[in-house]
Amino acid sequence: MSFYRSVAERVNDYEEVELSIPIEEFSPYAQYCRSCGIPFCYGIGCPLGNLIPDIIAFAKAGRWDRAWALLSSTSCFPEFTSKICPALCENACSNNVSNYPVSIRLIEKMVVDKAFELGYVKPFIPAKRSGRTVAVIGAGPAGLTIAEKLNRYGHLVTVFEKSAYPGGLMRYGIPNFKLDKKTIDRRIEVMSASEINFVCSEEAGVDVSPAFLMRNYDAVALAIGAPIPRDIKAPGRELSGIHYALDFLSSQNRVVAGEVDALEISAEGKDVVVIGSGDTGSDCVGTSVRQRAKSILQIDIMPAPPAQTPTVWPDWPYKYTTSSSQEEGGSRLWGKLTKAFEGENGVIKRIKTIDLEWSYGANGKPASFKEIPNSESYINADLVLLAMGFLGVAKTPFIEGFGLSVSERGMIGDNPPAFSAGDCRTGQSLVVRAMADAHNVSGKVHEYLISLKK
Ligand SMILES: Cc1cc2nc3c(=O)[nH]c(=O)nc-3n(C[C@H](O)[C@H](O)[C@H](O)COP(=O)(O)OP(=O)(O)OC[C@H]3O[C@@H](n4cnc5c(N)ncnc54)[C@H](O)[C@@H]3O)c2cc1C
Known part of the structure; x- marks a missing residue:
């Protein structure tokens, strides 16, 4: 469960898209922690081992001091994860067996907000220095x-x-x-x-x-x-207008922060193709929407994930998801391998791709591919963002x-x-x-x- 500002409103600014909501406004499912005897949420879910059932119990009782004491005992900076973590804990939540996990991340966010508001987050100067x-x-x-x-x-x-x-x-x-x-x-x-x-x-x-x-x-x-960003070694890679995603994103972040005045790379009025469909690719989509790109297309070498995951709880689900940025605009194409970048006068104009046929392993996940003969096609592009990991x-x-x-x-x-x-x-x-x-x-x-x- 999450609460976002409306798409119409949020695409006009760089403010956070997600809202903070008091626990009373959560649906009964979202706040119903069973306090499991063997809590998978922190046993195998949270890498930090946050003591989730107890934190939730204190939050629901309005004991923010205790909730914060527990949360900060395992996590130095819950204010970061409460905003951007994919919430491995929610996937592992026992209620997720029926697809209704507790909204652990949002509860964490609320505990953090209260902790800062009530002055629980204070500098810590050790009583004695080690001399090291x-x-x-x-x-x-x-x-x-x-x-x-x-x-x-x-x-x-x-x-x-x-x-x-x-x-x-x-x-x-x-x-x-x-x-x-x-x-x-x-x-x-x-x-x-x-x-x-x-x-x-x-x-x-x-x-x-x-x-x-x-x-x-x-x-x-x-x-x-x-x-080190992953690159594509294809003919035409040297054309201008092909950039690593991080260069594009950091340029926008520096402008928002006032560190620099102008964007180094802009999507405004351009046909943007993002190669890679992970978090970084999705961030490029949201940023291109705000920069007023003419069109945004995300392509991936992998096939489209299924609507229903073939994996079994508590394994991480392999299924089709739509991020808040992908809700804001753009479209996606799957199973496309980039064969070449083509341009005019040294500037990117289109991408030549070929379609792939994927074979699946026993776990239901894609295992290997072959190119489909005669399936080459062209995609118009005057800004290409490479978002294929590091x-x-x-x-x-x-x-x-x-x-x-x-x-x-x-x-x-x-x-x-x-x-x-x-x-x-x-x-x-x-x-x-x-x-x-x-x-x-x-x-x-x-x-x-x-x-x-x-
Ligand atoms: C676009 C993008 C979106 C992401 N979104 C998410 C998300 O939504 N949720 C999530 O959980 N994770 C996300 N991640 C992943 C997450 O940001 C990283 O896993 C995490 O930041 C790694 O932390 P780190 O401290 O190891 O490295 P980094 O965050 O990379 O920090 C390394 C720091 O070291 C500095 N540095 C490097 N070399 C030197 C040097 N020689 N001297 C001085 N300083 C140096 C760098 O400038 C940098 O500040 C995202 C990553 C990217 C690229």
């Missing part, structure tokens, strides 16, 4: 979680961030209409008041070397995300400077005093998973720091 220092590289959800946790353990933390402001993909990738950046600013204020030091517009590896970091800090935690971290002198290697899948690990957390360690994922991973890694860093001889 940590440099955290990257201020996305993983870096922020490590900083928060290690500060609470008493270590002095400095966060280096190459962008102008902290937040990582939450600030520069996810559009404002899904996550208002004031939500991030409010948290950074609390963290700064907790003596966590933020050094922005400073790129580790360029402005500060690995040797400098290891000389000046007792531990270094790399939380640098998985920045490949991980590149092997650079910066990474090697910590004695770290990059796996075949583009991930890095640990080599104390250097540790890694979030998407750079696990591969591209979700905010909640980046936070959960960083939560665990901060424990390892803490153990390492207290094992050091004084």
Whole structure:
């Protein structure tokens, strides 16, 4: 269940599309938690292990202090996940067996709103400092979680961030209409008041070397995300008008924030084709709608998912969904492989595609494909946005400077005093998973720091 502003209203601005609603207004189904003996919602659903049934019980009783105490005991920043998490917990909810899960994410959002309103979210300055220092590289959800946790353990933390402001993909990738950046600013204020030091517009590896970091800090935690975007190697890729989705989205976010005056890439008046149908692709659709594109088409190599999932609860459902951005405009085509980009005078004009026939595995999911002979077709395009995921971290002198290697899948690990957390360690994922991973890694860093001889 979710509550959105009307499409007619929301496409005219970049304000959040989703509304906050008091629990009394939820349908009986949406608030009916069975308080299961074995709660799948947090056992296998929530990567953070949020104590969901008890949080809901306190929220329904109006005990916001207790609800917040429980929620913040496992999650450093529920204000982020309560707005943008795909709610793995709701999928795992026992009531989801009959397709009526409890609206856990919205209840979480309400607890967060109350906690800030009632002044429960306060800076935390440890009574005693450990005398140990940590440099955290990257201020996305993983870096922020490590900083928060290690500060609470008493270590002095400095966060280096190459962008102008902290937040990582939450600030520069996810559009404002899904996550208002004031939500991030409010948290950074609390963290700064907790003596966590933020050094922005400073790129580790360029402005500060690995040797400098290891000389000046007792531990270094790399939380640098998985920045390499997946590309399409097809003829015509060099034409102008073909961009990575993140460049398009971050350009709009920087304009909304007032960081820059003009868009670097605009969809206005253009036939926009988004390649990729995941979250990032959907964000490109919502942004193109607001920029007043002439037409928006999303294409995907995969076949259209079925209306009914072949998977069984509590496995993640494989089924057709429509995001709030997809409700706002555009259309979708499935099973299309991009064969070539064609243009005039160096500028993209159309995409040549071929249709695919997919075979399905025993689990009901697509397994392999073959091209359907003579099914080539052309799609008009004067802006192409590549939204096909991310490949991980590149092997650079910066990474090697910590004695770290990059796996075949583009991930890095640990080599104390250097540790890694979030998407750079696990591969591209979700905010909640980046936070959960960083939560665990901060424990390892803490153990390492207290094992050091004084
Ligand atoms: C368009 C888009 C939409 C998404 N939507 C959702 C969503 O709705 N829900 C959801 O759960 N997840 C979503 N995700 C995924 C989610 O944003 C990521 O999984 C999450 O942000 C990863 O967190 P992280 O801290 O590991 O990395 P990031 O958020 O990528 O943060 C890494 C930070 O490190 C900084 N950095 C990198 N190298 C250096 C360096 N050398 N020196 C200093 N700083 C450096 C970067 O500037 C960045 O700020 C989305 C992703 C994208 C791209």
